[in-house]
Amino acid sequence: MTGPKSPDSSDEAQNPERSAVLGEKKIPAAVVKRLSLYTRALQNLERNKVEKVSSTALAGELGLNSAQVRKDLAYFGQFGVPGFGYHVGELRQHLKHILGTDREINVALIGVGHLGKALLSYGGFHRQGFRIMWAFDVEVRESHVGVERVPVYHTSELDRIIREESIELVILTVPAEAAQGIADRLVKAGVSAILNFVPTRLQTPDHVKIHYVDLAIEMESLSFYLR
Amino acid sequence: MTGPKSPDSSDEAQNPERSAVLGEKKIPAAVVKRLSLYTRALQNLERNKVEKVSSTALAGELGLNSAQVRKDLAYFGQFGVPGFGYHVGELRQHLKHILGTDREINVALIGVGHLGKALLSYGGFHRQGFRIMWAFDVEVRESHVGVERVPVYHTSELDRIIREESIELVILTVPAEAAQGIADRLVKAGVSAILNFVPTRLQTPDHVKIHYVDLAIEMESLSFYLR
DNA sequence: TAGATTGTTAATCGATTAACAATC
DNA sequence: TAGATTGTTAATCGATTAACAATC
Numbered sequence: 001m002t003g004p005k006s007p008d009s010s011d012e013a014q015n016p017e018r019s020a021v022l023g024e025k026k027i028p029a030a031v032v033k034r035l036s037l038y039t040r041a042l043q044n045l046e047r048n049k050v051e052k053v054s055s056t057a058l059a060g061e062l063g064l065n066s067a068q069v070r071k072d073l074a075y076f077g078q079f080g081v082p083g084f085g086y087h088v089g090e091l092r093q094h095l096k097h098i099l100g101t102d103r104e105i106n107v108a109l110i111g112v113g114h115l116g117k118a119l120l121s122y123g124g125f126h127r128q129g130f131r132i133m134w135a136f137d138v139e140v141r142e143s144h145v146g147v148e149r150v151p152v153y154h155t156s157e158l159d160r161i162i163r164e165e166s167i168e169l170v171i172l173t174v175p176a177e178a179a180q181g182i183a184d185r186l187v188k189a190g191v192s193a194i195l196n197f198v199p200t201r202l203q204t205p206d207h208v209k210i211h212y213v214d215l216a217i218e219m220e221s222l223s224f225y226l227r
Numbered sequence: 228m229t230g231p232k233s234p235d236s237s238d239e240a241q242n243p244e245r246s247a248v249l250g251e252k253k254i255p256a257a258v259v260k261r262l263s264l265y266t267r268a269l270q271n272l273e274r275n276k277v278e279k280v281s282s283t284a285l286a287g288e289l290g291l292n293s294a295q296v297r298k299d300l301a302y303f304g305q306f307g308v309p310g311f312g313y314h315v316g317e318l319r320q321h322l323k324h325i326l327g328t329d330r331e332i333n334v335a336l337i338g339v340g341h342l343g344k345a346l347l348s349y350g351g352f353h354r355q356g357f358r359i360m361w362a363f364d365v366e367v368r369e370s371h372v373g374v375e376r377v378p379v380y381h382t383s384e385l386d387r388i389i390r391e392e393s394i395e396l397v398i399l400t401v402p403a404e405a406a407q408g409i410a411d412r413l414v415k416a417g418v419s420a421i422l423n424f425v426p427t428r429l430q431t432p433d434h435v436k437i438h439y440v441d442l443a444i445e446m447e448s449l450s451f452y453l454r
Numbered sequence: 455t456a457g458a459t460t461g462t463t464a465a466t467c468g469a470t471t472a473a474c475a476a477t478c
Numbered sequence: 479t480a481g482a483t484t485g486t487t488a489a490t491c492g493a494t495t496a497a498c499a500a501t502c
Contacts, residue, residue, distance in 0.1 A: 118345025
């Protein structure tokens with residue numbers, strides 16, 4: 001008789017969407033995403049001159065549960081007034097600080113194909129304080145130079161510029177074959193967050209955070225629900 | 228004394244990412260997404276002439292747990308051979324059938340801005356059997372006509388064409404203000420799945436499935452992890 | 455004060471993982 | 479047959495929701 005069977009050795013699923021540590025508490029990735037949703041909702045309220053909001057109202061806006069809103073916020077402090085609710089502008093400031101978007105963040109985009117170009121043109125990021133000021137491609141063509149005023153550099157310059165400009169966040173829109181190689185170089189150069197549009201699982205050290213945006217998967221899994 | 232307090236009335240969070248019913252079983256949305264990931268991994272294996280795969284190997288490719296792979300598949304049937312594993316090509320066929328991507332699916336794209344154009348040019352969807360053959364915009368400009376061979380129609384023709392061509396799936400890349408109005412028309416015209424790039428929660432009947440791709444949120448929540 | 459809403463603990467729900475008998 | 483791996487049940491883990499005392 002053998003002892004109790006040990007679990008498959010190669011079987012520790014390291015879900016990349018796990019959680020971050022803040023001080024002592026672990027913050028689930030889903031909480032961080034919702035923080036960002038709250039920030040946007042608060043922004044809309046502010047635009048409409050609404051000055052106070054309850055967790056129930058905020059939750060309602062977003063189709064969430066009010067207890068979840070309060071609990072999410074409780075990870076980071078006490079921002080509300082019992083019997084009253086939250087001051088919109090104040091809470092928004094707090095959240096922007098927590099998210100680290102109360103400052104400008106330098107961003108590079110790598111891979112100036114169709115999608116890359118579109119993202120360079122997409123105003124949404126800039127509005128949020130992200131400065132996409134460097135683009136890279138293996139080919140620096142006529143049609144590339146200065147897409148939307150963003151200069152396009154050859155990838156050979158990647159490592160140097162990332163370091164010199166201390167770029168922390170990178171948008172990755174290269175072909176699948178190139179992705180891991182680029183990721184390795186990015187990590188070495190000090191990048192610690194990647195918004196990855198490439199349908200490839202990137203192997204990176206633990207401290208590097210990757211968000212996968214997988215258009216093909218979103219699309220294909222939608223078709224499951226047709227009719 | 229009052230009775231036990233009832234929960235906040237406006238507080239039933241209807242998470243749009245919940246689950247679908249198939250026959251009797253409820254299929255979690257996360258399972259459906261993974262099915263699509265499995266399909267892609269199997270495709271890669273096939274390309275490399277690999278003919279068999281175990282749940283452990285497949286899970287390893289994707290950073291998941293092998294029990295999860297087996298359990299996900301078990302929602303839909305028994306596709307493996309105990310002691311052997313899965314036949315790659317066979318399993319892939321099964322999954323494509325389950326996902327409904329073993330046929331061509333007509334897709335329309337609404338809102339031909341920067342992002343919309345990029346998605347029209349993006350080959351990934353077409354490779355998967357999605358035919359984006361109609362684009363719509365409130366303005367039919369020179370620069371629009373026939374973006375990547377896809378004709379651009381005026382939104383006034385939306386309802387008619389959706390119906391006539393029985394378009395089931397729509398990619399939505401319109402400005403936030405327009406999104407809900409367009410969604411209402413889509414639903415009336417019979418669309419049952421929307422890939423929504425607009426940062427707005429769409430109010431639609433239960434049978435309509437929406438996947439939200441929220442670039443701003445992905446980006447902002449990444450900045451939480453910087454440094 | 456009375457009413458409202460927070461922050462937080464406890465209860466519930468659901469999803470992931472371990473374990474193992476069945477079986478090729 | 480012996481070894482491997484499935485399908486599935488039970489155990490664990492984590493996230494969501496309910497409930498309510500504290501408090502403005």
